[in-house]
Amino acid sequence: MRVVVVGATGHIGSYLVPRLVRCGHEVVALSRGTREPYHATPEWSRVERVVVDRDAEDAAGTFGTTVAAMEPDVVVDLVCFTPESAGLLVEALRPVRPLLLHCGTIWVHGPVHRVPVTEDEPRTPVGDYGTGKAAIERLLHRETRSGGVPSVVLHPGHISGPGWPVITPAGNLDPGVWRALAQGTPLPLPDLGLGVLHHVHADDVAQAFERALARPAAIGSSFHVVAEQAMTSLGLAHEVAGWFGRDPVLDLVDWPEFESRVAGEYARQTREHVSRSISASIERARAVLGYTPRYTAQEALREALDWLVANGQVDLG
Template sequence: MRRVVVIGATGHTGSYLVPRLVRAGHEVIAVSRGERTPHQDRPEWEAVQQVVADRRAEDAEGTFGERIAALRPDAVIDMICFTPDSARQLVEALRPTRPLLVHCGSIWVHGPAQRVPITEDEPRTPYGDYGLGKAAIEELLHRETLAGGVPSVVLHPGHISGPGRRAITPAGNMDPDVWRRLAVGEPVALPALGMGILNHVHADDVAQAFERALTRPAAAGSSFHVVAEQAMTSRGLATGVAAWFGRTPVLEFVDWPEFVDRVGEEHAAVTREHIERGIAADITRARDVLGYAPRYSSLEAMQGSLRWMVAHNQADVGGQFF
């Protein structure tokens, strides 16, 4: 049994992770802003110590790292670190006792792929504040481990899906009308001949990887991709979603200007962010070192999200059942 502090514990992945840790026999301290409850009401939460903290405010004051260190953790799972400065403060506070630090990164540490499937050893070419920040944090944590400081493990999830979270659509954006069109048989526009690559993963599979990282000493100092067994193309995902409703999708492959005209600049910008990277992430290292074994395919993770979205009035499938 280990004393595990989970930062961002009541978020989407944390809602799956914390019960897993309790069932595994760990003593769990859940740190969050206290503004929401886990989206899954599990009895394991009764055994969890809750700590309310506003990380952003306490980072600004330089006190958050010390607050976490004062909890005397054997391991810290950090789900919500987005800047190198925030990571540095936490590492410096943990350095005297050196608990294991498991950080939630992102496959967006990779820019446009040149070789697929892409491995963790591929040179980092991120862009955008989010990808650049996650890549810088990864570098900082690995330097710390190599220097004999706080041992760290970095996990890079793909597009996290499943009940409790809106999924990236087959068009690579958050446009809810994509679901309706696929459900009722209306045309769906896709750019790039529908060959854009998307790498979904169910939140419980991400939670599985974090749980395993706590008990794999060989993982320290390494990064791991955490995605479904296979990435899928936009047209493949659209075909799979339409099949849930007994349909063959009506797909219209359009050039980029027409796609922008049809879906709007906001949704088109999100699509471009997702598909231009072309990331099909390899999970061999996670299998070999962590024993990671994803339970859900990309489509199954997406279906869990859509069922939840429909039940919570966040998606309209035209009254269809699936």
């Protein structure tokens, strides 16, 4: 098939594009700039690379027609964040009706009542990101049910892997968390360290997208794409400290103290993650897509941290 991947050199696309090439698909890789993928492989030499500024073309009303003119059998949209943008793309694709695979997020769920949360739970998103993704999901399912563009929505967790900062055991992007766990210095955690994080390796997300191309039964549905098990901040802290042969030194504190000890942006990130504490079921993805994650949450974090240290982005002291 001819597959157009939008956001091809990002976290997911860096792994997905080579997978598609190995499957024999003709791949057109759209990206905003000329940056190389996070994970370079020989397969990229067999890919058509196209630079497209989606924001500018959306503003001009031309992005959808640009994609449609490429005559795709499948469009993989990894970087759509508003229902307005999704609507413009769908409208342009409707005459030719390629399969549309959209990247959502488990943050379409807010704080949940049942765990692990399934895809059938009512959507209760909190914040612009999750709210926008939930609106896109509704739009795409409505489009599919009405006989328009067929779509599949995949909801990843906290995407991890080598090449970019990832969510730490404290539920934020503070590099000092890694250093504290490596050195055995005190690490503050709120809510008794019981906030839940559900990571996933970028290659496992790519695996799910690859499988969705060949599963007609997936059309019209949403799927969680996460590691086999979620973990608490407490559990991840013990895991990471163990890599350095020590137990973590944890200060289990209330929110006011946590926020007094952690820089404002990092404290906000932690609160966003802990307030949701999403543990997502992958039973539907397993049954319909044949999705089988290769990486545990711990393995995804370990690979990410090794890269951050090797590339001077984290100083473990």
